[in-house]
Amino acid sequence: MKARLILEDGQVFEGTRFGAPNDVITEIIFTTGSTGYVELLTDPSCAGQGVVMASPVVGNYGVFSDQAESARVWPDAFIVRSLTRVENDERNASDLDEYLKANGVAGISGVDTRLLTLTIREKGTMRGMITGDFDTPPETFLERIRAFNYVSKVPVVSTDKKMIITKDDPVFKDRRAGSPLESINSRADGTGLRIALMDYGVKYNIIRMLVGRGCEVITYPWDTPAEDVLADDPDGIVLSNGPGDPKACEPAIRQMRHFYDSGIPIFGICLGHQLLALGMGADTYKLKYGHRGANHSVKDLELGRCFVTSQNHSFCVDEKSVDPDVAHVSHINLNDHSVEGLIYEGKDIFTVQFHPEGSPGPMDTEFLFDRFINTVRRRGN
Secondary structure, three states, X not given: OEEEEEEOXXXXXXXXXXXXXXXXXXXXXXXOOOOOHHHHHOOHHHOOEEEEEOOOEEOXXXXXXXXXXXXXXXXXXXXXXXXXXXXXXXXOOXXXXXXXXXXXXXXXXXXXXXXXHHHHHHHOOEXXXXXXOOOOOHHHHHHHHHOXXXXXXXXXXXXXXXXXXXXXXXXXXXXXXXXXXOOXXXXXXXXXXXXXXXOOOOOHHHHHHXXXXXXXXXXXXXXXXXXXXXXXXXXXXXXXXXXXXXXXXXXXXXXXXXXXXXXXXXXXXXXXXXXXHHHOOOOEEEEEEEEEEEEEEEEEXXXXXXXXXXXXXXXXXXXXXXXXXXXXXXXXXXXXXXXXXXXXXXXXXXXXXXXXXXXXXXXXXXXXXXHXXXXXXXXXX
């Protein structure tokens, strides 16, 4: 069945439907990763968006459920150049088309994703509609498309109850042998440590990084009052990734000062990094087309080293708004020099904009979890 993608500027991209056959209006973004489409589709940070794969061939190695980063698929739509079907695979891989059908996600293939990606890079993130209606002129849909407003999905993607997760949970078994950066760290032992994880849309692999180091992880709904979290006497706090504009998470932002004042070590990732910055008086802004993919170069200013990172966000912290008495920039993006990390002065707190659990190289910045565990251990002693 034929379909078309109509952008808010009036451009039309024709292709073929796959996945669920529903029409959808959403925010169109692109990612430069050449693999990892299952991880991407199940990343809650993609909730409420239509994802364009800049890589031309998608679906070629099938779908394996143990690669998922959450219990379901989150994007509204998936847009690809060439879709590969998988049938009778000897590894028991599922077919991407069938996977999206089962999860109710619309897809369109055969699209000139190179041109579409360049369009978004030039004009910025855009609203768009996938439809199978070829009888109605495209301009008829433009008013509806332009009226679309992204609503924060954090309340939807977060857990709805407190949960305790340990290394005995088979879903979160450690899949890693350890970090290759032995000159920087040795794999930390978090046995006996209780880590409070604020779930703004957490990826499974963040939890794996913690329980694989022996930690007991307690996940909390996104708007849990800080006093309730602190009452559980955690040894450390992790602020997770998540979707959308951090300023839309006002209930979470209000808790940040309490976490900061507690003296408990904190590690923030992606949205968690932004929320803590906002809570401590800094500002955030929306990037023109975001950072998404597994090939973003970041410089660690403390180590004087560069790392390849996985990223998936539309917003970042405004460096000019960071009070130097509160925090200093620890990492910068080497493409646009935006803030990629903060270290808080006089506190056992550091945050990063990228995903250290994201396996770009494949474990370039996983050592940050060891750094966090070691910080928690030192404080306990």
